[in-house]
Amino acid sequence: MADELHPGVIFDVDGTLLDTNYLHVVAWIRALRAHGHHDVTMQAVHGAIGIASGDLVEHLTGAADEAISQAHSDFYQPFRDDVQAFPHAADLLRACREAGLRVVIATSGDKDDLDWMLPAIGVDQDVLDGVTTSGDVETAKPAPEIMQVAMEAAGLDPKRTVAVGDTVWDVQAATRAGIRCVALTCGGISEAALTNAGAAEVYAVASELLRTLDTSLLSSLTRRTQDD
Known part of the structure; x- marks a missing residue:
């Protein structure tokens, strides 16, 4: 049929x-701190891995911010060789x-x-x-x-x-x-x-x-x- x-x-x-999860955690922490979010912990980031980028930022900070998502991509790029x-x-x-x-x-x-x-x-x-x-x-x-x-x-x-x-x-x-x-x-x-x-x-x-x-x-x- x-x-x-x-x-x-x-x-x-x-x-x-x-x-890749822990590589993503480091990239997200760097991106968040680069945009002033120093209160977000690595533990919190790790718990949010698996959510799409835009939603992850909102989940962790309370507001969407495309600049943080782009910063994560930039920080993660060099890690691909370690995957x-x-x-x-x-x-x-x-x-x-x-x-x-x-x-x-x-x-x-x-x-x-x-x-x-x-x-x-x-x-x-x-x-x-x-x-x-x-x-x-x-x-x-x-x-x-x-x-x-x-x-x-x-x-x-x-x-x-x-x-x-x-x-x-x-x-x-x-x-x-x-x-x-x-x-x-x-x-x-x-x-x-x-x-x-x-x-x-x-x-x-x-x-x-x-x-x-x-x-x-x-x-x-x-x-x-x-x-x-």
């Missing part, structure tokens, strides 16, 4: 596939694809960021069935739009789709989109916080999820539900 929906997995990038993928992140994507899942990336970053993110992860476009970025949506995580757009674009069945992320914002966005979320603690958010946010399963890092893929929630996605 032309309109048949497919099982799939939607991956976040920063802090999930790429070890590494978490161990076996690319292997996890390939394993999901080989298991019969459509593999989709949904990132709060810009479309241009994919030019360096995908090589950093170590995957080619042909491994992916779709990519959704901040430019494709009007509202950022924890709003569900990025998950909804990603599912619609890739033809995913919400009943057989799981998000994989590392922040409470990922979990909340997935839940609001009507899908479950498998969370990883490698981005620096605790297992307790992710579980309390509603994560269905929590693993340490991509390599652990890969190692236990056959017994994880993802393994059930290729089996049709009784309602289908």
Whole structure:
């Protein structure tokens, strides 16, 4: 059937596939302090990672300020050479694809960021069935739009789709989109916080999820539900 929906997995990038969260924290702190916000702590910034730039600034300072977002981009640029993928992140994507899942990336970053993110992860476009970025949506995580757009674009069945992320914002966005979320603690958010946010399963890092893929929630996605 032309309109048949497919099982799939939607991956976040920063802090999930790429070890970038703490680099972003430093870039944001420098940007905030450069614009007079010396009262914002690194802990507060870390807790806000995963929200799109404009919303993150408003979340931390109480007001939107595009200049701070641009300063973050400027401070972060030199850090790209330090970005590494978490161990076996690319292997996890390939394993999901080989298991019969459509593999989709949904990132709060810009479309241009994919030019360096995908090589950093170590995957080619042909491994992916779709990519959704901040430019494709009007509202950022924890709003569900990025998950909804990603599912619609890739033809995913919400009943057989799981998000994989590392922040409470990922979990909340997935839940609001009507899908479950498998969370990883490698981005620096605790297992307790992710579980309390509603994560269905929590693993340490991509390599652990890969190692236990056959017994994880993802393994059930290729089996049709009784309602289908």
